[in-house]
Amino acid sequence: MTTTKTVQPPKPPAGGGGLGNAAKTVLRSRWIGPVGLFLGAIAPILIATPYAMNVMTSALIFVMLAVGLNIVVGQCGLLDLGYAAFFAVGAYTSGILATRLHWPLLATIPAVIVVTVLAGIVVGGPTLRLRSDYLAIVTLGFGEIIRVTANNLSITGGPEGIYGIPSLSVAGVDLSNSVVFYYVVLVIVAAAVLGANRLIRSRLGRAWRFIREDEDAAEAMGVHTYRVKMAAYIAGAVWGGLAGVLFGAQLSAISPASFTFLQSALVLMAVVLGGMGSTPGVVIGALFVTMLPEALRGLSDYRYFAFGALLIIVMVLRPQGLWPARTREPARTARRSATFDGEVRIR
Amino acid sequence: MSALLDVADLHLAFGGVKAVDGLSFQVHEAEIVSVIGPNGAGKTSAFNCITGFYRATSGAITIAGTDVTRLRPSAVAARGVSRTFQNVRLFGDLPVLDNVRAGTHLWLRQNVFDALLHTPRYRRTEQVATDEAHRWLDFVGLRADRTGPARALPYGEQRRVEIARALARHPKLLLLDEPAAGLNHNEKLELLELIRRIRDLGIAIVLIEHDMGLVMEVSQRVVVLNFGREIADGSPEAVRRDPAVIEAYLGSDDEPAAETGDHEPATATGDGERPTETRDGERVAETGDGEPSGEIDREAGADA
Known part of the structure; x- marks a missing residue:
């Protein structure tokens, strides 16, 4: 039998006019990724001042952070208040290798991945045995430990940090021009968003969500919850660390002041504001959190007041986030295969 | 031939409270075994030990020849054990x-x-x-x-x-923790049929259930617990005539007769920790009166 009699097509959500529904159809389709990339690609054509390029590049790096934290918080349900620690580990690893050992920035990436994986294991090892509130507090502590360590070691340059980090270059071609650098970051961040989304839609990503929904039930179905949580933590650490490499390349200088608790809180805010667990949501959330203060520059002294007020308004009006994760599975993944026979077998 | 599930002298204590106190039973392939007993008798605790959610204080749990006593739940699941929960626990x-x-x-x-x-x-x-x-x-x-x-x-x-x-x-072994709780009459009949179809796939089933009609109808063997101790293990017919079982459910002769059939069977069974639903009283009366089986419909109807 290949009938799908019991599988109804997804009902369009109530409310919204015909145009709204049409827009929703496009936004919910698999084209949303390419559309987003296209918008990112034409942005410099519309505005390409060095200032705008700088803001947009920062926003993209922030998107990468938010997508990484979304794996940990949005998918796996592990509240991490010290996420900036992994951002710092990546930035410092790459910065130290590039300035002290004169490695090209690209060559530091494998080392950054190794170090952030280790950092994920070291931080996650003891903390992931804890649940909810306790985990949040311990990750907060670890975040501060990393920052204070960077502030006090000589190899990390102490409070001044590391400066003179070279920009990205490929085969001798310098990519430091602000527009070129923007496009390089766009490609890398797009790949990171795609990669995170693919992990989310795999067996591993499902296991993350099972843990978020009910850790005991997940364990009963054979999900080794400790290992799977560790995988989420490591994935988050790698995404954060690679964002750190881009951060160092963009600013050419890093210091402990860039990796404070406020940074962790802002990334978390992007995730919550955009819609926990929703990839397009956290991308929008990250853009919102980074671009809005710039858009509000006209208000000068009242800028952050207006920013705070807008955040409160958004969360009151849309507590589920700007673009919440869908709870309804699209028909294309719910389809039975053409050879479906309906016969049950126990291996 | 070794059993699929072998629980040997299982003990589980929470501080001074002995939730499971020397439980032993076996389940063979494609067998349906029910575990019954008054509320607080240790049924779910035993389930949690078998599936690795609780660590047994002492005793051994073996699945298809492998000792799983100290394994985490996911490792027990990896050895072919699946379970459901007393309160449905889906990923909502x-x-x-x-x-x-x-x-x-x-x-x-x-x-x-x-x-x-x-x-x-x-x-x-x-x-x-x-x-x-x-x-x-x-x-x-x-x-x-x-x-x-x-x-x-x-x-x-x-x-x-x-x-x-x-x-x-x-799974090779499926543990169902009160699957009929909260189901209506028709749903219970469908569940009965479903349990049999699952067994026909070659899966052994251990069932915790309060619905005596369902238990008597579907089980090949019934294990009765009281105070964490096994007080009977046998065919449904043998168990329902077992004096120890009747006493566990109805209380012994020296207790006031009024307590046996009323709204507080928990007191009568000496359970005393958690209140038992009033339904138990009705079932108890029917289990003890020696009526032949075939009361599933009436039982289920009474519960609906």
């Missing part, structure tokens, strides 16, 4: 299909690189998981929408999804 915000795909986690071979690169193996395994979910949802007879979140389903349907999820694991 996830689509129904995803809930059942959870059962495939242990045997679906897909790694991170398959996922990142969308290899042919990724596409194939994802389709296998989807087909498998549909297959078991068909098997349990889920009529409701499968793409929506599980928490949107009515209670009876959620119970079906939970069983489908456990079956998608392809």
Whole structure:
């Protein structure tokens, strides 16, 4: 039998006019990724001042952070208040290798991945045995430990940090021009968003969500919850660390002041504001959190007041986030295969 | 021939409270065994020991010859054990299909690189998981929408999804913790038939259940617990005539007769810790009166 009699097509959500529904159809389709990339690609054509390029590049790096934290918080349900620690580990690893050992920035990436994986294991090892509130507090502590360590070691340059980090270059071609650098970051961040989304839609990503929904039930179905949580933590650490490499390349200088608790809180805010667990949501959330203060520059002294007020308004009006994760599975993944026979077998 | 599940002299204590106190029983392939007893008798505690959620104070649990006493729940599951929970525990915000795909986690071979690169193996395994979910949802007879979140389903349907999820694991042994609780008459009849169909697949079933009609109808063997101790183990007919069982449910002769059939059977059985539902009183009367089996309909009706 290949009938799908019991599988109804997804009902369009109530409310919204015909145009709204049409827009929703496009936004919910698999084209949303390419559309987003296209918008990112034409942005410099519309505005390409060095200032705008700088803001947009920062926003993209922030998107990468938010997508990484979304794996940990949005998918796996592990509240991490010290996420900036992994951002710092990546930035410092790459910065130290590039300035002290004169490695090209690209060559530091494998080392950054190794170090952030280790950092994920070291931080996650003891903390992931804890649940909810306790985990949040311990990750907060670890975040501060990393920052204070960077502030006090000589190899990390102490409070001044590391400066003179070279920009990205490929085969001798310098990519430091602000527009070129923007496009390089766009490609890398797009790949990171795609990669995170693919992990989310795999067996591993499902296991993350099972843990978020009910850790005991997940364990009963054979999900080794400790290992799977560790995988989420490591994935988050790698995404954060690679964002750190881009951060160092963009600013050419890093210091402990860039990796404070406020940074962790802002990334978390992007995730919550955009819609926990929703990839397009956290991308929008990250853009919102980074671009809005710039858009509000006209208000000068009242800028952050207006920013705070807008955040409160958004969360009151849309507590589920700007673009919440869908709870309804699209028909294309719910389809039975053409050879479906309906016969049950126990291996 | 060794048993599929062998529980030997199991003890579990929480401080001074002995939740399970020397329980031993065996389950063989494709056998349906019920574990009954007054509330607080230690049934769910024993389940939690077997599935690794509680660590036994002493004793041994063996599954198909392997000692699983000290294993974590996921490792016990990896040895072919699936369970449902007393209070349905689905992944509420996830689509129904995803809930059942959870059962495939242990045997679906897909790694991170398959996922990142969308290899042919990724596409194939994802389709296998989807087909498998549909297959078991068909098997349990889920009529409701499968793409929506599980928490949107009515209670009876959620119970079906939970069983489908456990079956998608392809277990050798399935532990059902009060699957009939909260089901109406018709749903109970369907459950009865479903349990038999599961057994016919070659899966052994251990059932904790308060619905005596269902227990007597479906079980090949009944294990009776009281105060964490096993007081009887035998065929449904033998167990219902067992004086120790009758005493556990009705209380001994020296207690006031008024307590046996009324709203407080827990007091009569000396349980005293958790209140027992009033229904138990009715069942107790029927179990003890020596009537022949075939009372499923009336039993289920009384509970509905």
